[in-house]
Amino acid sequence: MTNYSKDVFLQLLKYNYTIAFAESMTGGALASNLVLNPGASDVIGYSVVTYSDQVKIKHLNINPMLIDIHGVVSNVIAMEMAKSVRQIAESNIGVGITGNAGPTATGNAQVGEVWVAVDYLGEVYSYHLQLKQLSREEVIEQTVKVVYSMLNQLLKK
Template sequence: MDINLISRAVAELGECLRVEDNYLATAESCTGGLLASTLTDTPGSSEWFAGSVVAYSNTVKTNLLGVSPTVLEEHGAVSEPVVMAMAQGVLKAMGAHVSVAISGVAGPGGGTPDKPVGTVWMAWAWPSGSRARLYNFSGTRAEIKGQAVMAAVNGLLSVTR
């Protein structure tokens, strides 16, 4: 992860949110709080960052974010329906204006033929809509997590500008 690049992107995101008096919330699985940490490394982030849920287990996805156990069973944690539900759940739970949810396989193990290491689903939500995207990153566990954080921030910039 290029620290200067991500710092500039987060500063721009923060300014977009601050100007509109909007708050951001995150729901992270495979990134384990790295996105929240990256956001809060920015001075003044308390003006636009509401908080984060690190929903590493399916129990947390269900109990805190409202992801249906049936959806988890049918699609798996790394899927579009799950990240869409996570994004909506954290948006509501935090009373935020925009959210992002991330779930994926950071590796080095855990991959399957259908969902190899580097498979990451993200969803962004706001009161009037949402969208999701599938990514296929490569590299080490740390590199995959870093790429996911950058993609999440870029996605947030695209929905807040």
């Protein structure tokens, strides 16, 4: 497994920050990549895989009406996931991710559609990825790579 998180890990250590993840489509791959770094327990505050709508509602307190209105794969839900996980974990950074890795389109989401949100010290940033014509595994890996690149850019601001 390629370690995409090393620079982010070092930045988190430098600032004495913790990060928390609420992952749906990536199924824990973001947290898994971060724990490749020795000492990851100093920076990872919390990680939860919220694959189903019910788990998002129960463990992240996502309003079910928001899911009904916007769909689970949406900017709004990713942002709510990021804010909620940061607050629950009392971390400096919360990451929420929802999407469709394939192989078939579901609900409001095409294959390869991904929404990522980062709550960085209370300011929320969101990103929309469209990773078309990739396998399920490739969509997940590319998402992990892109998210760590985004986090690295935010931490270096």
